[in-house]
Amino acid sequence: MLDSKIPAGPLEQKWSEYKGHVKLVNPANKRKIEIIVVGTGLAGASAAASLAEMGYQVKTYCFHDSPRRAHSISAQGGINAAKNYQNDGDSVFRLFYDTVKGGDYRARESNVHRLSEVSANIIDQCVAQGVPFAREYGGLLSNRSFGGTQVQRTFYAAGQTGQQLLIGAYQALERQIALGNVTMYARHEMQELVLIDGKARGIIARNLVTGNLERHFGHTVLLCTGGYSNVYYLSTSGMGSNVTAAWKAHKQGACFANPCFTQIHPTCIPVSGEHQSKLTLMSESLRNDGRIWVPKKQNETRKPGEIPEEERDYYLERRYPAFGNLVPRDVASRAAKERCDAGYGVGTSRQAVYLDYAEAINRYGRIECNKNGIANPSPEIIRRHGMDVVKEKYGNLFNMYEKITGENPYEVPMRIYPAVHYTMGGLWVDYELMTTIPGLYCLGEANFSDHGANRLGASALMQGLADGYFVIPYTIGNYLSDEIRTKEIPTDHPAFEKAEKVVADRISQLKNIGGTKTVDHFHKRLGKIMWDKCGMARNANGLREAIVEIQQLKKDFYNDLKIPGEIYEMNPELDKASRVADFIELGELMCMDALNRNESCGGHFREEMQTEEGEAKRDDENFSYVAAWQFAGEHEWVLIKEPLEFEVAKPSQRSYK
Amino acid sequence: MEHYKMNLTLRIWRQKNSETKGRFETYKIEDISSEMSFLEMMDVLNEKLIREGQEPVAFDHDCREGICGTCSMFINGRPHGPWHANTTCQLHMRAYQDGDTITVEPWRANAFPVLKDLIVDRSAFDRIIQAGGYISVNTGNAVEANSILVPKDQADSSFAAAACIGCGACVAACKNSSAMLFVSAKVSHLALLPQGYPERKTRALNMIAQMDKEGFGSCTNTQACESVCPKEISMTNIAKLNSEFILAGLSD
Numbered sequence: 091m092l093d094s095k096i097p098a099g100p101l102e103q104k105w106s107e108y109k110g111h112v113k114l115v116n117p118a119n120k121r122k123i124e125i126i127v128v129g130t131g132l133a134g135a136s137a138a139a140s141l142a143e144m145g146y147q148v149k150t151y152c153f154h155d156s157p158r159r160a161h162s163i164s165a166q167g168g169i170n171a172a173k174n175y176q177n178d179g180d181s182v183f184r185l186f187y188d189t190v191k192g193g194d195y196r197a198r199e200s201n202v203h204r205l206s207e208v209s210a211n212i213i214d215q216c217v218a219q220g221v222p223f224a225r226e227y228g229g230l231l232s233n234r235s236f237g238g239t240q241v242q243r244t245f246y247a248a249g250q251t252g253q254q255l256l257i258g259a260y261q262a263l264e265r266q267i268a269l270g271n272v273t274m275y276a277r278h279e280m281q282e283l284v285l286i287d288g289k290a291r292g293i294i295a296r297n298l299v300t301g302n303l304e305r306h307f308g309h310t311v312l313l314c315t316g317g318y319s320n321v322y323y324l325s326t327s328g329m330g331s332n333v334t335a336a337w338k339a340h341k342q343g344a345c346f347a348n349p350c351f352t353q354i355h356p357t358c359i360p361v362s363g364e365h366q367s368k369l370t371l372m373s374e375s376l377r378n379d380g381r382i383w384v385p386k387k388q389n390e391t392r393k394p395g396e397i398p399e400e401e402r403d404y405y406l407e408r409r410y411p412a413f414g415n416l417v418p419r420d421v422a423s424r425a426a427k428e429r430c431d432a433g434y435g436v437g438t439s440r441q442a443v444y445l446d447y448a449e450a451i452n453r454y455g456r457i458e459c460n461k462n463g464i465a466n467p468s469p470e471i472i473r474r475h476g477m478d479v480v481k482e483k484y485g486n487l488f489n490m491y492e493k494i495t496g497e498n499p500y501e502v503p504m505r506i507y508p509a510v511h512y513t514m515g516g517l518w519v520d521y522e523l524m525t526t527i528p529g530l531y532c533l534g535e536a537n538f539s540d541h542g543a544n545r546l547g548a549s550a551l552m553q554g555l556a557d558g559y560f561v562i563p564y565t566i567g568n569y570l571s572d573e574i575r576t577k578e579i580p581t582d583h584p585a586f587e588k589a590e591k592v593v594a595d596r597i598s599q600l601k602n603i604g605g606t607k608t609v610d611h612f613h614k615r616l617g618k619i620m621w622d623k624c625g626m627a628r629n630a631n632g633l634r635e636a637i638v639e640i641q642q643l644k645k646d647f648y649n650d651l652k653i654p655g656e657i658y659e660m661n662p663e664l665d666k667a668s669r670v671a672d673f674i675e676l677g678e679l680m681c682m683d684a685l686n687r688n689e690s691c692g693g694h695f696r697e698e699m700q701t702e703e704g705e706a707k708r709d710d711e712n713f714s715y716v717a718a719w720q721f722a723g724e725h726e727w728v729l730i731k732e733p734l735e736f737e738v739a740k741p742s743q744r745s746y747k
Numbered sequence: 748m749e750h751y752k753m754n755l756t757l758r759i760w761r762q763k764n765s766e767t768k769g770r771f772e773t774y775k776i777e778d779i780s781s782e783m784s785f786l787e788m789m790d791v792l793n794e795k796l797i798r799e800g801q802e803p804v805a806f807d808h809d810c811r812e813g814i815c816g817t818c819s820m821f822i823n824g825r826p827h828g829p830w831h832a833n834t835t836c837q838l839h840m841r842a843y844q845d846g847d848t849i850t851v852e853p854w855r856a857n858a859f860p861v862l863k864d865l866i867v868d869r870s871a872f873d874r875i876i877q878a879g880g881y882i883s884v885n886t887g888n889a890v891e892a893n894s895i896l897v898p899k900d901q902a903d904s905s906f907a908a909a910a911c912i913g914c915g916a917c918v919a920a921c922k923n924s925s926a927m928l929f930v931s932a933k934v935s936h937l938a939l940l941p942q943g944y945p946e947r948k949t950r951a952l953n954m955i956a957q958m959d960k961e962g963f964g965s966c967t968n969t970q971a972c973e974s975v976c977p978k979e980i981s982m983t984n985i986a987k988l989n990s991e992f993i994l995a996g997l998s999d
């Protein structure tokens with residue numbers, strides 16, 4: 091049985107009630123307690139800084155050379171908050187409701203409501219740190235809209251919101267390092283969790299510069315290690331993003347929840363060839379002003395500019411008049427796939443659709459000419475003014491597109507296609523963000539919590555920072571107040587010794603395979619299986635095949651892998667190999683979860699379960715639960731269900747028509 | 748865009764670790780597509796080296812989209828290669844022609860020791876931030892966001908300085924290995940905002956002191972940094988830093 095520890099009482103009072111009664115740790119005792127924070131992206135850096143400010147002794151780890159490089163840095167579009175600065179009807183309730191509905195009723199109401207409640211504090215905190223959000227001429231903060239909502243609640247810093255938020259959290263973290271409250275271990279990768287008497291008490295980390303294994307003790311361990319999109323090989327994630335920390339915890343008893351819930355983002359730059367190493371996102375904010383279309387004729391060969399208006403199919407506007415180009419990501423992605431599969435795709439691969447800014451440039455140009463009192467402006471003048479506006483809003487994204495494709499998006503429409511972008515699944519956590527292992531917490535994208543089956547844009551940054559700045563500082567006290575008598579456990583304790591040996595054996599096993607194929611060879615094979623059979627559309631047969639193929643892949647990996655170099659030196663190929671080993675096991679579980687969930691919801695689309703119009707068909711009667719998987723031995727898992735109850739946001743068929 | 752294939756000669760700096768001496772090695776590589784990114788070309792080289800039983804070239808990278816600041820190659824004498832306002836990972840092979848020779852080295856600066864091949868240790872940058880590159884505000888201290896008004900032009904200038912990705916190209920380009928562009932970007936980002944105003948004097952003094960301590964050289968205004976900075980951080984930030992610094996010195 092899973093105890094989600096949701097506080098009693100009405101939804102809107104749960105969090106204040108909880109905070110009012112949660113146990114505290116007094117300042118003198120905080121100084122004696124050591125907290126390990128693995129990962130220093132938005133979730134980890136905000137948690138580590140906040141806990142250190144409170145007086146705890148913190149140790150942090152990241153595989154990057156600096157906390158400032160975490161994958162959070164690449165978030166582009168923005169962060170949501172229920173500030174209602176635009177007076178357009180936003181509120182804590184509406185943000186809560188949009189998020190539960192956007193997640194297709196597969197998230198916990200209590201968590202989502204708390205997230206909405208603290209959202210406004212996040213913006214206050216970030217502004218105080220010096221995050222340079224976009225502003226209006228009067229000096230007030232500016233907002234824009236994002237997919238899946240009808241209000242403007244997204245705060246942003248051009249197309250670099252993640253960068254600016256992460257730099258804010260990073261600076262707060264560096265300040266605590268300078269004060270001696272945090273010890274930072276960069277270029278260190280967690281390889282194992284250490285359990286003593288059933289509680290999380292430390293980690294084994296590999297120093298990526300020397301290859302040495304190190305033992306670290308903590309009264310408690312927080313995993314803030316990000317998402318696992320790279321199981322697909324190609325994704326918008328950073329190249330090093332991995333599941334290893336979460337996976338090692340899973341194999342020691344932490345349940346993994348909803349692993350098959352992955353988000354495929356509709357607007358990414360299409361694959362250009364076999365050599366492709368990663369995919370680049372074009373922020374969803376582009377859908378605010380850009381229009382998505384394909385030619386009405388199959389296998390069209392004309393250039394986009396030569397196709398007249400009436401021969402274009404603005405398929406999102408056609409199918410979903412209420413939300414148009416701003417439908418949620420899962421809906422937009424599937425619609426693009428549907429058009430391309432039907433033969434209307436564009437570009438050499440025909441696996442792309444157009445994202446067109448011509449109309450927006452014209453519209454903004456007219457407004458600017460009006461503002462500047464330019465009477466009867468020529469089309470050229472309108473265009474120039476319009477381009478200036480578009481450049482200010484989206485300039486860095488347009489530049490990025492041009493650098494990658496060599497095409498100028500101010501002149502020709504961009505070509506886009508869906509790509510793997512975010513993982514809603516992750517370690518199961520209760521209301522306090524604790525996993526099923528006592529003393530082990532999980533924050534940010536690495537946990538499964540708040541986004542259900544589909545995450546709305548601009549809400550991952552919100553969740554990561556909510557977890558780190560405003561949730562864990564309260565909930566951790568409830569556990570640590572009982573730990574004040576626990577003395578630091580020396581790392582020559584047998585549990586540390588054993589864990590280190592497990593890691594050393596695993597590494598030498600990988601190194602000594604002595605096969606013929608590189609890590610990337612296996613990673614690409616895995617990615618292809620996952621994308622073809624557990625990607626945008628899934629069916630029972632395909633998933634069964636995928637499981638068999640992955641099991642075979644695992645055998646091949648352990649028979650034929652080749653890792654150059656030595657163990658005790660900097661060895662990026664070895665780092666990659668140990669990550670891919672875990673991705674292979676995760677891939678199998680994702681397919682099992684997708685097979686078990688015989689319904690379509692959010693990003694999980696089972697072809698067997700669709701309406702006549704091709705929309706997703708949810709099955710609330712049988713699947714209104716969180717699927718938490720417990721590891722039970724190689725290729726074996728036990729499913730534990732956490733039923734979801736909706737007292738306030740009653741499930742309805744999600745409609746964006 | 749017309750795509751084409753090319754054969755190239757690569758001269759790459761190889762160094763086992765920070766204790767050993769490095770040297771250039773030459774590699775031939777074939778059938779590189781103009782659509783590849785520079786790092787994808789390096790991936791192709793590495794796959795080939797591994798298959799042939801040689802050690803692949805170690806290099807730093809993560810986001811591969813120009814924002815994390817991890818990638819750091821000195822290509823044909825220029826940090827991040829030939830394109831303006833660009834990172835190594837965003838450089839694409841259409842910048843080269845069949846038959847070209849490309850020389851690739853790590854950042855060279857005393858404060859950035861080589862760890863392996865093309866990977867250097869840039870933790871000195873983190874320590875400069877620790878010396879004062881922040882606003883002293885604890886979680887929970889903040890006031891309502893819109894109670895702080897920031898004029899748009901000031902917010903925009905602050906943002907332009909905050910766009911620095913901490914890559915270190917400015918240091919690699921500078922004949923004195925000065926970190927002034929990096930430091931000045933942070934000082935400007937924070938000093939331009941009302942929230943950062945109170946600490947601006949100590950911030951400038953402490954960050955510069957740390958910069959000197961790390962062994963970065965001094966700025967002699969050659970402007971090499973600005974011309975290679977992938978985020979177009981402007982030299983005017985250095986002027987601003989100097990004035991903050993003088994101001995701080997005078998009031999002490």
Ligand SMILES: Cc1cc2nc3c(=O)[nH]c(=O)nc-3n(C[C@H](O)[C@H](O)[C@H](O)COP(=O)(O)OP(=O)(O)OC[C@H]3O[C@@H](n4cnc5c(N)ncnc54)[C@H](O)[C@@H]3O)c2cc1C
Nearest residue numbers: 129130131132133153162167168280316534535548550551
């Ligand atoms: C291109 C892109 C654009 C996005 N845009 C938006 C947006 O506009 N709005 C939005 O809300 N969300 C956006 N997202 C999603 C959002 O950025 C992420 O979900 C979020 O930043 C994740 O933060 P995190 O702190 O959980 O993880 P990360 O930032 O991924 O941090 C993970 C940390 O863990 C460390 N780590 C990992 N494994 C180990 C290990 N084994 N040992 C030690 N350390 C480890 C890493 O070094 C890193 O420090 C975007 C995502 C992408 C890919």
Ligand code: SF4
Nearest residue numbers: 911912914915917976
């Ligand atoms: S100032 Fe420019 S070159 Fe220097 S670290 Fe920042 S982004 Fe890189």
Ligand code: FES
Nearest residue numbers: 809811816818836
């Ligand atoms: S790899 Fe991130 S900036 Fe180049």
